[in-house]
Amino acid sequence: MARSCLCCAHPERDSIDAAIVAHAESLPVIGERYGISSESVRRHRDNHLSPSLRALRVQVQDDKRAALVDRIETLIVRGEAMFSDAAGAGQSAQALNILRELRAQIELLGKATGELDDRPNVTINLLTHPEVLAALNVVYTELADLPDVRQRIAARLQPDRLQIEAAP
Numbered sequence: 001m002a003r004s005c006l007c008c009a010h011p012e013r014d015s016i017d018a019a020i021v022a023h024a025e026s027l028p029v030i031g032e033r034y035g036i037s038s039e040s041v042r043r044h045r046d047n048h049l050s051p052s053l054r055a056l057r058v059q060v061q062d063d064k065r066a067a068l069v070d071r072i073e074t075l076i077v078r079g080e081a082m083f084s085d086a087a088g089a090g091q092s093a094q095a096l097n098i099l100r101e102l103r104a105q106i107e108l109l110g111k112a113t114g115e116l117d118d119r120p121n122v123t124i125n126l127l128t129h130p131e132v133l134a135a136l137n138v139v140y141t142e143l144a145d146l147p148d149v150r151q152r153i154a155a156r157l158q159p160d161r162l163q164i165e166a167a168p
């Protein structure tokens with residue numbers, strides 16, 4: 001414990017530690033509640049949490065990330081099915097709308113995961129994500145009969161544009 005650490009010296013240190021471990025609030029929010037700068041909370045989190053609290057925090061992070069990924073993957077699977085129906089019925093306008101929604105879900109996944117990671121900058125290569133590859137495969141297959149739409153989408157879904165830079 002560092003003498004200069006405001007969190008360690010704080011009468012409500014246990015509550016601060018609990019808030020850090022719960023990982024439900026941002027560091028500025030926690031800091032503001034206890035009258036401490038977010039940078040001090042971050043330093044305390046990185047250097048002064050007990051090993052057991054640190055392990056618990058990692059577990060909470062992993063659980064939240066898994067739950068989030070599950071939810072968004074479910075949405076992506078539903079979107080794929082809707083897209084297949086719309087494209088199969090020749091409703092290209094509706095199919096395009098569903099594609100936009102799928103793209104939004106993928107971006108949400110990247111942003112949310114970046115936030116949960118709590119690192120200053122996170123790059124997620126979505127092309128390594130099996131659900132994304134499956135979705136794109138469905139999209140390109142279904143678009144075989146709509147070459148103009150297929151070309152427009154391919155141009156907008158360049159691999160480098162699928163890498164989302166998520167700031168905290």
Ligand SMILES: [Zn+2]
Pocket residue numbers: 001002005006007008009043044045048
């Ligand atoms: Zn501390």
